[in-house]
Amino acid sequence: MYLPKNCRVITIGDGDLSFSRALLEHVPPNNLIATTYDSKDVLRDKYTRNALDDLLNAGVIVEHSVDIKDLASVNRLPQNFADIVIFNHPLVPGQHRDISPQKERKKSANLANRDLLYHFLKQSFQVFLNPEGQRLCYITSKSVKPYSDWHIETSLTLNRPYQFLGNQLFNLSLFKNYMVRKVDRDKYVKHEESKVYVYSDNNAHPINGYLTAFRFAEDKCCPLCRIGPFTHADDWKNHHHTRLHKTQQQYHDLWSAHCNLNYQYL
Ligand SMILES: C[S@@+](CC[C@H](N)C(=O)[O-])C[C@H]1O[C@@H](n2cnc3c(N)ncnc32)[C@H](O)[C@@H]1O
Known part of the structure; x- marks a missing residue:
């Protein structure tokens, strides 16, 4: 993962905050803002092992109940703070269990997850990224179904001022004690090959040298x-x-x- 020295990072939807804690090996604490979708109480309740106290002790700003689709909660974070905004293994909770048949459920979940990522990129480029900074957004995801059905490389940027630049393999060994969490319960997601999908409004960004184009x-x-x-x-x-x-x-x-x-x- 391309993390230039002294870059400023915001993490979105970091389940138990273990990714943000692992980022501290690469980013100084005052250059990091970590966010969770869950409230503080839900986070502590849901994930018995979480990294909240470690981050607070390190002096990192942690914001809870940040819904990337809700402008009011997005606006609680400092504007233009970041060089890079990261959302690892995004997934809409609930997954429409009440919808049947299965085909309709899959379509509904596909739409909801694309919409989540659409808002992640939109808010990041409009609100979080510093106009003078690196201007990068990363989405880490597995490249198997159902995630591959989201068309993550082509569906999120049409007629937008930013583009998909390419991907690189996610190197888990760089992020000590990072565990991917299930969205709605205290379970870990099996580590499988994942890719970091990179977006920017600078087509000629130096990160291109590290990426595989689509x-x-x-x-x-x-x-x-x-x-x-x-x-x-x-x-x-x-x-x-x-x-x-x-x-x-x-x-x-x-x-x-x-x-x-x-x-x-x-
Ligand atoms: C599979 S979990 C991955 C958690 C964490 N990012 C990780 O890598 O361990 C999916 C995450 O997406 C977050 N999420 C879902 N909808 C969201 C939204 N509207 N805004 C922000 N985060 C959201 C959930 O809270 C959950 O933590």
Whole structure:
């Protein structure tokens, strides 16, 4: 993870705060603001082992009940503070258990998670990032389903002033005692290969040298299914009729309609 010396960082939705604590090996305490979606009481209650006291003892500012979708709670944090804003393993709580059949539940969860990430990037670039700073946002996520169905590389920046620059592997060994937490209970998420997805409004950012660019945006590739390039026109046509593609297209169409209705930028 690219963390230049003396950079200032805000973490969003840090479950038990163990990632923010691990960041202290790379970032001085007064350069870090850690946030949790949960209130302080819920955090202490939900995660019996948490890093809140360690952060407070180190002099880190910790803000609770920060909902990245809610401007009022976002505005409680200092504006223009950060060089980098990080959201690790974002996931909307609840996951729409009441919706059936399963296909509809998946569509609803897909939309909700994209919306969460849309707001994360929007608030970060508009409120948290210093105009004179690094201007970077990181989303760490696994690249398997259901997360890969969010089209994290292509769906969050259309007509926005920032772009997806590329990804790099998340190196867990750099973050001592960081445990990924389940969103709604005192359990750990199994560590699997994850990637850091990087966004900036500076296309020529020096971080590019460390990143793998998204190669399926090119001609004759399918960015939704991350396949290609197709060499024959028939392969391309056949791909459009596969179940894989139809499912991904549905997610894409749903998100486009949502944005048209709510954000009018697609
Ligand atoms: C799977 S947990 C990961 C927790 C933590 N980031 C980690 O890496 O261990 C998903 C996190 O997303 C946070 N989250 C969900 N919706 C949010 C929102 N609207 N604003 C801020 N955080 C949110 C949850 O509180 C939860 O901590």
